[in-house]
Every structure is written in C-alpha cells, then in structure tokens.
Amino acid sequence: MADEYPGQPERLSPEGAKFLAEQIEGYWRDCGFRSVKTHIERVCHGVHALYCVRSNLIGGLPPRY
Numbered sequence: 001m002a003d004e005y006p007g008q009p010e011r012l013s014p015e016g017a018k019f020l021a022e023q024i025e026g027y028w029r030d031c032g033f034r035s036v037k038t039h040i041e042r043v044c045h046g047v048h049a050l051y052c053v054r055s056n057l058i059g060g061l062p063p064r065y
Helices: 014-030
Strands: 038-045 048-055
Touching (some): 014 038, 014 048
C-alpha cells in the first residue's frame, strides 16, 4: 500500500496518534477554541495494539460551540 501521507507517521502508532492529536488541537486553537482537549488511548485488537485519539468534541464541534 502506498504511503498516502508522505513524511507523516502511521496514524495508528503512538507517534502517529500524538501527531494527529496535535493537529486537531492546533486546528481548533487557531479557530479560537482553546477548550478542545485530546488524549491518546491504547486499544488492543487481538494481538495488536493500536492507538487512537479521543477528544471532548461533541458531534465534531468544540464544547460550547
């Protein structure tokens, strides 16, 4: 499979999840919403560990939008 995002880490790795979380928070911060928070969770899927980003977004929007 070709790398769809050259120069960016795999998004299911700890580094990739951190990268994505920083992008999400940065986007909303630049839009004036400093209340958006993200955190990374380790999810076990069989013998594999995946990492996902969780946030306090509600329906894709910041709290108190």
